[in-house]
Amino acid sequence: MSLFLYSRTLLPGAFLTLLFAGAALLSLVWVPYDPTVLDIANKIKSPSWAHPFGTDQFGRDILSMIMVGARTSIAVALVAVGIGMLVGVPLGLAAAARKGGLLDEVIMRMNDLVFAFPSLLIAVMITAVFGASALNAIIAIGIFNIPVFARLTRGTALSLWSRDYIMAARVAGKGPARISLEHILPNVANLLIVQGTIQFSLGILAEAGLSYVGLGAQPPTASWGRMLADSQTMISFAPHLALFPGLAILLTVLGLNLLGDGLRDILDPKLRRVRA
Amino acid sequence: MRLRKFGSGLISVLALAASIGMAHAKSDIIVAMQLEPPHLDPTSAAAGAIDSVLYSNVFEGLTRFGPDGSVNPGLAESWTISEDGKTYTFNLRPGVMFHDGTEMTAEDVKFSLERARADDSANAQKALFAGIENVEVVDPQTVKVTLSAPNGSFLFNMAWGDAVIVAPESIENIKSNPVGTGAFKFSNWVQGDRIELEKNADYWGEPTKLDKATFKFISDPTAAFAAVMAEDVNAFVGFPAPENLPQFEADPRFQVLVGSTEGETILSTNNKLPPLDNLNVRKAIAHAIDRQAIIDGAMFGYGTPIGTHFAPHNPDYVDLTANSKYDPELSKKLLTEAGHPDGFTTTLKLPPPSYARRGGEIIAAQLRAVGIETEITNLEWAQWLEQVFKGKDYGLTIVSHTEPMDIGIYARPDYYFQYDSPEFQKLFTDLTAENDPEKRSELLKKAQEMISNDYVNGYLFQLAFPTVANAKIKGLWENQPTQATDLTGVYWED
Numbered sequence: 001m002s003l004f005l006y007s008r009t010l011l012p013g014a015f016l017t018l019l020f021a022g023a024a025l026l027s028l029v030w031v032p033y034d035p036t037v038l039d040i041a042n043k044i045k046s047p048s049w050a051h052p053f054g055t056d057q058f059g060r061d062i063l064s065m066i067m068v069g070a071r072t073s074i075a076v077a078l079v080a081v082g083i084g085m086l087v088g089v090p091l092g093l094a095a096a097a098r099k100g101g102l103l104d105e106v107i108m109r110m111n112d113l114v115f116a117f118p119s120l121l122i123a124v125m126i127t128a129v130f131g132a133s134a135l136n137a138i139i140a141i142g143i144f145n146i147p148v149f150a151r152l153t154r155g156t157a158l159s160l161w162s163r164d165y166i167m168a169a170r171v172a173g174k175g176p177a178r179i180s181l182e183h184i185l186p187n188v189a190n191l192l193i194v195q196g197t198i199q200f201s202l203g204i205l206a207e208a209g210l211s212y213v214g215l216g217a218q219p220p221t222a223s224w225g226r227m228l229a230d231s232q233t234m235i236s237f238a239p240h241l242a243l244f245p246g247l248a249i250l251l252t253v254l255g256l257n258l259l260g261d262g263l264r265d266i267l268d269p270k271l272r273r274v275r276a
Numbered sequence: 277m278r279l280r281k282f283g284s285g286l287i288s289v290l291a292l293a294a295s296i297g298m299a300h301a302k303s304d305i306i307v308a309m310q311l312e313p314p315h316l317d318p319t320s321a322a323a324g325a326i327d328s329v330l331y332s333n334v335f336e337g338l339t340r341f342g343p344d345g346s347v348n349p350g351l352a353e354s355w356t357i358s359e360d361g362k363t364y365t366f367n368l369r370p371g372v373m374f375h376d377g378t379e380m381t382a383e384d385v386k387f388s389l390e391r392a393r394a395d396d397s398a399n400a401q402k403a404l405f406a407g408i409e410n411v412e413v414v415d416p417q418t419v420k421v422t423l424s425a426p427n428g429s430f431l432f433n434m435a436w437g438d439a440v441i442v443a444p445e446s447i448e449n450i451k452s453n454p455v456g457t458g459a460f461k462f463s464n465w466v467q468g469d470r471i472e473l474e475k476n477a478d479y480w481g482e483p484t485k486l487d488k489a490t491f492k493f494i495s496d497p498t499a500a501f502a503a504v505m506a507e508d509v510n511a512f513v514g515f516p517a518p519e520n521l522p523q524f525e526a527d528p529r530f531q532v533l534v535g536s537t538e539g540e541t542i543l544s545t546n547n548k549l550p551p552l553d554n555l556n557v558r559k560a561i562a563h564a565i566d567r568q569a570i571i572d573g574a575m576f577g578y579g580t581p582i583g584t585h586f587a588p589h590n591p592d593y594v595d596l597t598a599n600s601k602y603d604p605e606l607s608k609k610l611l612t613e614a615g616h617p618d619g620f621t622t623t624l625k626l627p628p629p630s631y632a633r634r635g636g637e638i639i640a641a642q643l644r645a646v647g648i649e650t651e652i653t654n655l656e657w658a659q660w661l662e663q664v665f666k667g668k669d670y671g672l673t674i675v676s677h678t679e680p681m682d683i684g685i686y687a688r689p690d691y692y693f694q695y696d697s698p699e700f701q702k703l704f705t706d707l708t709a710e711n712d713p714e715k716r717s718e719l720l721k722k723a724q725e726m727i728s729n730d731y732v733n734g735y736l737f738q739l740a741f742p743t744v745a746n747a748k749i750k751g752l753w754e755n756q757p758t759q760a761t762d763l764t765g766v767y768w769e770d
Contacts, residue, residue: 038641040573057519058573058638132654219637219652220644233497233517 010262016255020248024070033061035068036220044238054240057230062240066248068222072134073252076216077203079138081196084145089192091146092153093184097176099158108154111147119144120209127215134217141206145199152195157184190267194260201256208249224249302768304488305749307761308500308509310516311657312468312493315451318437319392322400324678324759327437328513329471329491331760334375335440335456338366338385339431345589345680345757347435351380351457361426361711368417372480374443375461382419386411388441389421403684404433407708428711432681437758459484459764469493473763485767497630504530504744511745511752513761516630518576524744533743534578535755536589539676541579541631543639543734544664546671548694551620558731560610561672562600564646565639571737574634579737584724585683588738589755592720596728600735607646619647622671626652627660631739632674639674639734665692676739680758683720684708686727695732 033051039059047054053062095107114122123140130136157180160166169179210216211225219226224245231241311325318326318335332340340350349355352366372380391397393405407430410422423430433439446455454462459481460473473489492509494500497517503509504524515521524530543565551557567581580588583596611619626636633654640650650672655663664670677685687704689696703726707719728735741756751765 036641036644038569038573038638040569040638043573057634058641214654218654220640233501234519236501236520237523 007262007265009258010265013255013258013260013262016251017259020070020252020255021074023067024074027064027067027071031061031064031067033064035060035064035222044234044241046238047240053244054238056227056241057234062227062244065222065227066224066244069224069227069245070248070252072217072221072223073204073207073249076134076138076141076207077200080141080203080206081145081199083138083142084149084199085192085196087142088146088149089153089185089188092150092155093157093180093188095150095154096157096161096184097180099161104154107150111150114144115147115151117144120206123206123210124213124215127210132215132218134221134223137207137210137216140210141203145203148195148199149192152191153188156188156191160184160187194264194267197256197260197263201253201260204249204252204256301485301770303486304490305486305511305763305766305768306490306492306509307763308492308494308503308512309514309761310493310495310500312495313471316454316462316465316471317450318440319388319442320398320400320451327759328761329473330454330456330458330462331437331440331758332458332762332764333460333473333489334454334458334462335437335442336458337434337436337440339435341435341680341758341760343753343755343757343762345755347431350435351385351441355431361428362423364421364423364430365414366419366421368419369480370417372457373478374446374457375455375476376443376446378443378445380441380443380457381416382413383416384441384443385419386413387444388439391442391447392439399438401436401438401679404436404439425709426711427708428713428716429681429708435758436680437760460489482764484764486763489763491761495628507746511743511749513741513743513752515742515744518578518630518740518742521576521578521742521744529747531745531747531749533745533752533754535741535743535753536580536587537676537678537739537741537756538587538680538682538758539678539739539741539756540582540585540587540682541635541674541676541736541739542585543736544670544673544675544693545733546668546692546694547696547732548668549622549671551614551616552622552671554614555731556610556614557616557620558734559600560607560614560646561643561648562731562734563603563607563610564642564648565600565734565736566602566642567597567736568602569642570635570638573638574631575737575740578740578742579631580740581737582735584728584735585677585686585733586720586724587680590681592717592724594721594724596724596735599728600731604642604646611647616647619649621649621651624650624652624672624674625660625664625670626654626674627657628654629676631676635674635736639672668692668694672734674736678739678756678759683723683727686723686732693733695727695730697726697730700726700730 042055042059043057045051045055051061056062091107095104098104122144126140127136166179166183169183207216208225211223212229216225217223227245228242235242309328313326313329314321314323318330336350338350338352339347342348351369351372353369355364355366357364368382374380389408389411392399393408407423407425407427408421409424412420414420443455459476459479461476463474464472471491475484475487494503500512500516501520504512521532525532545552545558547553571577571579581597582588583599586593624636624640626632636652640652643650664673684704685691686695687701703723710716710719743752745752748769750767750769753762
């Protein structure tokens with residue numbers, strides 16, 4: 001509990017994140033109404049006890065859709081960040097171990113290439129070629145996460161490579177691969193967790209953006225971005241249709257950013273020293 | 277005191293400005309629509325957007341559709357039909373000029389018809405001209421068309437936008453610079469934004485009250501709503517978001533016209549793709565669909581249920597909705613009989629309009645209830661034309677067929693839903709040859725029943741055509757007997 005004292009942002013961030021993660025997990029076993037079943041007679045109802053967030057243009061319960069949408073968002077963003085980490089971190093470690101070498105050049109220039117494209121453009125390209133689906137959205141968001149992690153890992157690893165304890169490990173006869181794994185990676189991990197949280201929130205935004213333009217999860221899978229897109233002609237007379245998915249995106253992204261900030265406060269060794 | 281003086285001065289200035297503005301009724305109009313034409317030649321493309329801008333405004337045919345769907349004289353002042361029903365002699369109006377200053381004569385009519393029916397013709401409705409055997413110029417004002425067999429709908433066919441009269445002098449650049457005989461002439465096309473027309477001072481008929489007409493293209497429903505609300509456009513024909521209509525109705529600045537169209541909105545079914553090639557499977561789909569739920573959910577109540585491919589406002593319409601009434605239990609039974617007790621999975625490819633996208637979600641849920649899973653893919657129009665219409669790579673799709681009297685598409689086995697029934701093809705040949713109105717009506721009814729009993733497609737509803745316009749605009753077409761935005765009779769009320 002004392003951890004929360006170090007950071008004013010950690011508690012609200014963790015609360016919001018757990019709230020939506022909890023809603024997503026809960027939706028696996030229980031939702032108030034099945035969001036794939038339409039009830040046209042009950043369409044566009046304002047919030048009530050039966051439907052706390054109201055119903056949408058097909059009479060589906062918006063609360064249920066938000067819960068299932070949380071699952072879609074979190075799953076897409078989680079897997080996408082996973083791809084980015086699993087590919088990006090080894091690339092960054094390898095580049096740092098071979099600093100100035102051909103491998104370093106090749107890896108980092110490829111990263112620059114991916115980085116040079118606006119991230120959503122890559123996503124649109126991928127979905128245009130392979131069709132719109134949640135899986136392709138995951139791949140697209142994953143791909144533009146790779147250079148973020150590769151660069152972060154390489155940059156941090158480079159400063160570590162000149163440390164005395166690394167020198168000691170080299171003298172002891174450890175190869176670059178082992179050093180990277182045993183000594184560099186654990187020291188980069190803190191930063192990766194912080195960056196991962198931030199990327200996670202960006203992933204959720206990207207998923208919402210892609211489904212907003214129709215390139216993310218396809219119906220009947222509920223998705224926050226598509227809920228927004230579907231409701232925008234009705235904002236003038238049924239604002240709750242856009243309000244709740246909009247709030248869900250806002251609060252989740254806010255929560256993750258606060259959490260990332262808080263984690264950095266705790267995990268970053270430099271900041272820790274200041275506190276001490 | 278000073279302030280009040282200033283205020284009253286301001287008011288009088290405003291009043292003066294307003295009175296200057298009010299002195300004349302407006303003579304220009306900005307009409308918005310959703311789709312932009314790919315080019316401007318109505319005689320060489322299926323795109324209805326071309327006719328929505330140019331039909332009757334810029335181009336005219338021998339006959340023309342009135343706002344009620346009746347066939348009226350157009351460039352042909354009158355005509356006589358021979359005893360055997362095979363020869364039509366058209367008397368052309370004298371002194372009709374094309375917009376480039378050349379005169380419209382019988383030679384132009386011959387040129388237009390020959391061009392449309394030529395083997396290498398790019399006309400999207402070649403069937404309209406298929407029966408023509410010979411076009412003969414009798415004198416500059418008279419043209420004689422001989423048919424190979426009597427055709428009861430020939431005058432109707434000649435009113436289509438695909439049968440307008442064009443001139444050999446201007447045909448080369450028609451796609452970017454259309455030259456017709458209409459009351460408006462083409463002046464400018466800013467691609468991706470608007471097409472401007474201006475009054476044709478040398479028009480043969482009654483001159484238009486408008487000096488200038490601008491067609492603006494706004495595809496996004498939200499932007500459409502904003503443009504009308506902000507009065508950036510004076511009218512929006514084919515308003516894409518039915519959910520917003522009640523707001524316009526409640527606003528005294530606007531009038532809302534909800535007209536009928538020739539748009540049969542159907543769940544098109546690939547009749548050659550297993551298991552959809554099985555009659556019982558198609559019947560099961562038909563009984564799984566709750567039309568009223570689709571009309572309420574996708575169109576917010578605007579639309580008339582149909583049970584066959586025919587417009588309900590047509591006197592020959594037969595109400596066959598009972599043939600495919602909503603009955604999920606029967607649907608499940610039929611699926612079991614067809615050998616799919618656990619249902620099956622097929623694709624549902626949806627073009628952009630909201631009737632398709634929303635209707636698709638509703639239909640998917642209704643089909644799921646009887647065990648049929650659909651994989652929904654949302655497509656842009658170009659992709660839809662490529663994959664579904666040309667490629668026939670689909671299981672189900674939703675689209676509105678807006679051509680008038682287009683039941684003849686069921687006689688074309690290569691058409692995208694691939695309905696190949698020799699009986700229907702024979703029936704349609706008989707229908708085309710029939711001149712007697714009573715027998716025609718009988719055959720038309722039979723045709724409707726035949727496709728309904730074969731459950732070729734899921735018949736959903738007749739598309740409503742909403743127009744939102746400034747309350748002071750008069751003379752707009754309410755209904756859409758053909759795709760057109762006829763501005764020749766439109767004016768601003770003082």
